[in-house]
Amino acid sequence: MKSSKPKFHTRYNPPPSPGIVFEEPTMTQQHFRDECDINKIVERAIRTGDTTVFTSAQRAEFYDASVITDYVDAMALIDDVNDDFNSLPSTIRSMFGNNVKQYVEWMSNPANWNQARELGLLSGGEVSATEPKVRESEPAPASPRERSGADMNKAPDAGSEPAKT
Numbered sequence: 001m002k003s004s005k006p007k008f009h010t011r012y013n014p015p016p017s018p019g020i021v022f023e024e025p026t027m028t029q030q031h032f033r034d035e036c037d038i039n040k041i042v043e044r045a046i047r048t049g050d051t052t053v054f055t056s057a058q059r060a061e062f063y064d065a066s067v068i069t070d071y072v073d074a075m076a077l078i079d080d081v082n083d084d085f086n087s088l089p090s091t092i093r094s095m096f097g098n099n100v101k102q103y104v105e106w107m108s109n110p111a112n113w114n115q116a117r118e119l120g121l122l123s124g125g126e127v128s129a130t131e132p133k134v135r136e137s138e139p140a141p142a143s144p145r146e147r148s149g150a151d152m153n154k155a156p157d158a159g160s161e162p163a164k165t
Contacts, residue, residue: 092119 096102116122
């Protein structure tokens with residue numbers, strides 16, 4: 001029985017197939033390498049003081065989010081807006097490209113409110129640009145740690161309603 005040794009390949013004894021060979025020209029544009037190298041970008045920013053490459057192309061926008069007090073309120077607002085948009089007729093939704101974001105942006109512009117009234121999206125005094133609508137949140141139920149041990153072990157009364165969670 002002949003034992004075969006595995007072949008060991010080196011630079012001087014290459015394997016029979018070198019692998020994949022790409023013969024087409026590369027699509028990589030090497031003349032952009034200095035513009036894409038982070039080290040060169042930071043060096044240029046330090047040298048010239050130009051930090052526009054580190055900021056967004058769009059101007060920053062700030063909104064008054066004080067009317068939304070917590071995550072639940074924010075999600076409720078988003079759900080309400082989605083429900084309002086989805087309840088519109090398809091012809092009106094198509095005016096906004098079936099996109100809730102476009103609908104909200106259009107409705108947020110006071111210049112569009114007259115047209116919104118004509119379309120039936122607003123009624124007379126429904127919108128107030130100065131008074132935001134604040135929704136009162138319910139207090140959170142007491143956690144098990146805040147309840148006494150006797151209350152936790154006590155069985156509910158037969159006539160009582162189940163606790164809401």
